[in-house]
Amino acid sequence: MRLGSLRLRLVAAGTIALLVALGVAGFGMVVLFKRHVARTLASDLDVHLRQILNGLDVDAEGRIVVARPPADPRFVVPLSGLYWQISDDHGQLLRSRSLWDTILPLPIDEPGPSDVHQHELIGPVGARVLVAERGILMNPESQIRVRAAVAYDLDGATSAVRTFAKDLSIALAVLAVILAVGTTVQVNLGLRPLAVLRHGVAEIRSGQRRHLPREVPTEVAPLVEEVNALLDAQQTEIMRSRSRAADLAHGFKTPLAALTADAARLKELGQLELARNVEDVAEAMSRQVDRELALARLRGKARGGPEAATELAPLVDALLGTLGRTPSAAHVSFDGEVPPGLSIAIDRTDLAEVLGNLLENAARHAASTVRIAATAIPLVVTVEDDGPGIPDTQIGRVLERGGRLDEQGPGSGLGLAIVQDVLEAYGWRLQIGRSELGGANITIAPAIVAALPGASSRAPAPNDMRSMLTAG
Template sequence: MNRHSLRLRLVAGGIVAILMALAIAGGALVLVFERHVSRTLAQDLEVHLKQLLAGIDVDPEGKLVLTSTPVDPRFADPLSGLYWQVGDDRGQLLRSRSLWDSAMKLPADRLGPGETHQHETDGPGGQRVLVAERAVRFSGGGKPVVVRLAVAEDLARVSEASTAFAKDLSIALVVLGCVLAFATWIQVGVGLRPLVALRRGVADIRAGRTRHLPSAVPSEVHPLVEEVNALIDAQESEIERSRGRAADLAHGLKTPLAALAADASRLRERGERDIARDIESVGEAMGRHVDRELARARVRRRARSGPSASTLVEPLVLSLISTLSRTPDGARVRFENLVADGLRVPFDRTDLAEVLGNLMENAARHAAECVRITTDGSGPSLAVEDDGAGVDAAQVSRVLERGGRLDERGGAAGLGLAIVQDVLDAYGWSLELSRSEFGGMKAAIRPRSALVEKPSRGAGKNVVPFPTTARQA
């Protein structure tokens, strides 16, 4: 998955959004928890304050008397973090053992009767404490006495609880983030599935299995499908018109070429053999080009509609041998038809004749004595071999590298191989050129999917070798 991937962008954006949401949610949850602990702490101080108030009194002489203390044992543990303190307006002060030898410095505050105030202040040992205080009026010795009661607790409890909660919460948020990231990946995959279907549809169009994209797509993608289908229709119409014009042009050149060949024959009869030979050579090259364009127009029109025909190979090879045997090159060689009985290949008969005819004609032109047509290995693969001089490895490599541009080699054979390559490309087949085990060249055609398979060596076991003289030639 590269950095331009739409899936990667959507997943990355989703993960960033998840991380931001989890970070905000985590911070908010810690803050809410801290406030909850603070409220719980304040409620506990209220309880301690009521217990302290229930145990305080003033004797007839006006002295503070503590009849009972709060029950929490931390009040008796020095610097435990939980403290109480009672003082009056006459300077009397009572305090818990936890304060040891110190006293809490309460802020100046006017307390109404029965009111409870809470403050954060510095406590003993540098602790930061939360103080709950209350003022109560007593009567001692006939005089009113105002008593100030205070209970405090170290705020470190809140900090420790918040830290522990944050650690536990972070683990839960990490697990939740992983689950949400995985869910985002699945969601993006499900959301992009229509695009996968469109890609397959385009591949089917290119392979000729269908002509339009399927219309059963989500509404968000449907306008794109309609535009692509309309574009395909427009391009097919334009291509059809262009190929029709090319075919018309090629057919229009047939008559002038025939007239040119007739003129060359008359010149030959008059003794102008060199000029006639030059004109015939040019006419033959032009005819080859015309034949190639006609074959390309015909083959691609069939390939667009999907090649569904199949042809029985052996009868076609016999027909081609019969035709080529009447040509000068075909008359001097021997043709051997070793194609397996009943072999069919997914080609239109005319197109297969174009392929095998060009390969057999080329082999007859370069053969010494024999041309052999065989089933090459397993599957619907064919090979045409000759016992001529063949081609060396460097030439084969150079030819194969050019692929569909074999016509750049020049000459009639080059154009014949170019026509073969055009037809094979339209049907999804490939042409392989190599040195035959009989000394000449071997031209094999097979489906492209078969190129990854290891060639079978059993095909040549029953083949009768060429004579020694033929191989040496």
């Protein structure tokens, strides 16, 4: 996930919310556990206190005795953490064996028979203890007031809380990981319709479909409908522009034909230089009109759907057969290495325009050999020759519209401009390099393939796609 992506934002926000929620929940659970431990401890102390008071008695000499000691064995284990202590107003003091040689430093207090007072004190070996105490009147005749206290070491309770918090943090961490994974899965499932739309847009650009898929969730259905309506409106406008451009280009045909006829009459009158100037202007305008006619035919058709795919091998055979009979290619042998069954998603007429211009270029500049090759993975078509090639310093000039290295040869430098217009319309790119044969290496490939590292030694920038590799 890239920085700034919607998926990353949703996952990060969900994860942060989970962490905050789990942190608050964990803190609250620890607080509740501490309160539970405190209530349980107070209840246990009250039970022990009742047992001690119920076991007290007065002997014949008026001394307090513990007739029935409490049953908990921790009271007889030295410094076990559970203690009891009994005192009266005559100075008598009884202690549990667990207190050993220490005394609970009870504060000055006079608890009643029905009251249980609690204190937090420093007990044996400096440990914090929670004390619960009650006062009773043992012998109404002698008025012996007894103060009984039970204490519990708080360090044990604190350790229990600490252990609980540790175990809880581990459990919450595992739960956080599980919930984070679940959040990521949920976000991915929620954003899947956007991925479907992205693939749909890519298929529209590549000509595989005309509209976005309509099988989408209700929340994005209005967006799909609006985009499809926009595509329909754009297609309608493109068709209108095609018709207007075609009509305008056809409107120039008659004046150009008249100029050509005037040039012929000027030649008959002996004005050869003027006739040649008129012919040059008429030829340049005719080429431009032909180019606009081709573009008018191309616009709106480059993404006409998968039916526009063309099988490459038969087209190459037909082009090589036709080109081999032309005077400019009489000295050249053609080598075709095109796998059978390979199809390219370009209209046959447009693909013939592209390959025809490239092969004609190569034949004009080759010494003896022109080779055309193609691969399916990655999809690349290459035209090479054994001519002088294109120096690196001249590639920029070659890519300029109308730029030519051979100023003496025929042509105006506009022929292959249509090649790049066609390639750009179909999302392809033209690249220039050095051939193993010694001449130029012209490669055409989809823009995604052309952008791969090592696809070509030199690739024009996207804005250069409308410029032209001249061959005349």
